[in-house]
Amino acid sequence: MNELTEAPLVQDPRLLRRLLRAKDRIDAASHENWTVARLARVSGVSQAHFARAFRQAFGTPPHRYLLTRRVERAAALLRETDASVTDIAFQTGWSSLGSFSRTVRDVTGMTPTELRDRTIAPPALPQCYLRAAERPDLKIAVSEKRRRAAAVTPASHHEEE
Amino acid sequence: MEGVQVAGIYVRDQDEALDFYVNKLGFRVHSDVRNGPFRWLTVKYPGQTDFQLGLFRPGAPMVDDATAQTLDAAVAKGAMPPLVLAVKDCRAAYAELHARGVEFTQEPVERYGAVDASFRDPSGNGWKLVER
Numbered sequence: 001m002n003e004l005t006e007a008p009l010v011q012d013p014r015l016l017r018r019l020l021r022a023k024d025r026i027d028a029a030s031h032e033n034w035t036v037a038r039l040a041r042v043s044g045v046s047q048a049h050f051a052r053a054f055r056q057a058f059g060t061p062p063h064r065y066l067l068t069r070r071v072e073r074a075a076a077l078l079r080e081t082d083a084s085v086t087d088i089a090f091q092t093g094w095s096s097l098g099s100f101s102r103t104v105r106d107v108t109g110m111t112p113t114e115l116r117d118r119t120i121a122p123p124a125l126p127q128c129y130l131r132a133a134e135r136p137d138l139k140i141a142v143s144e145k146r147r148r149a150a151a152v153t154p155a156s157h158h159e160e161e
Numbered sequence: 162m163e164g165v166q167v168a169g170i171y172v173r174d175q176d177e178a179l180d181f182y183v184n185k186l187g188f189r190v191h192s193d194v195r196n197g198p199f200r201w202l203t204v205k206y207p208g209q210t211d212f213q214l215g216l217f218r219p220g221a222p223m224v225d226d227a228t229a230q231t232l233d234a235a236v237a238k239g240a241m242p243p244l245v246l247a248v249k250d251c252r253a254a255y256a257e258l259h260a261r262g263v264e265f266t267q268e269p270v271e272r273y274g275a276v277d278a279s280f281r282d283p284s285g286n287g288w289k290l291v292e293r
Contacts, residue, residue, distance in 0.1 A: 010230060010234070011234065013173055013233040013234055013236070013237040013285075014173075014237070016234055016237035016238050016285070017173075017237040017283075017284070017285050019238075020237060020238055020239045020281075020285055021264075023239070024239070024266040024281070027266065027267075028266055028267055028268075057238055058238065
């Protein structure tokens with residue numbers, strides 16, 4: 001085992017503070033193209049260590065966190081605005097409508113149109129807290145979620161509903 | 162009862178926090194008392210007579226080293242509860258604080274008729290600037 005690649009049990013608060021900066025930047029502009037290289041630069045961490053350090057700190061890999069924030073924002077825009085699904089897809093950082101719809105479905109179990117139609121009570125909380133409360137809880141990779149869904153036959157999936 | 166007198170936050174370094182809250186945000190020192198390694202440090206906002214914000218280090222004698230480490234990590238991960246500063250003009254406050262080097266995490270945004278912005282202190286505590 002190479003000691004250098006082992007993540008330490010306890011992360012240095014100074015490192016965590018710099019990783020938080022990357023998380024904050026995703027939160028502020030989730031539609032932007034956040035490559036590991038760019039996030040690592042924000043945190044002042046090497047690319048090789050960034051994803052693992054971020055995951056250890058926040059419990060989710062950076063890319064999955066980014067997807068979660070994008071879906072959350074798209075869901076809010078679908079409900080709160082009249083913009084077309086295509087416009088919202090591009091506005092929230094996807095480069096194609098297909099990948100947007102697929103990811104939204106994989107994460108929330110609903111199509112963008114179904115999300116739009118789902119009415120919610122008028123907000124009594126500040127929007128940011130409300131959105132956080134509704135943040136899709138992505139505990140597994142989207143690809144894994146797709147794999148599991150594919151293993152369920154359409155018939156049995158229907159019965160579950 | 163007469164209300165809240167002191168509420169504190171954890172900071173990673175009290176000198177650094179003192180500099181930030183006084184020189185960047187405009188608080189004044191209210192109490193700065195040391196007893197061995199322990200330091201009771203509170204600041205207050207000029208004009209707000211009856212409330213002190215404590216800038217505390219997690220540590221002995223209140224908590225053990227491992228707990229202090231956990232608390233330091235939670236602060237640095239931005240996991241502590243939200244804090245709110247009231248301002249008359251959020252955009253003006255943003256411009257002023259930004260020019261002083263405060264790390265903003267959200268620029269002023271108008272929501273439902275009021276403007277708000279967000280920043281963090283050096284330790285990771287998250288503040289919202291809210292107009293009222």
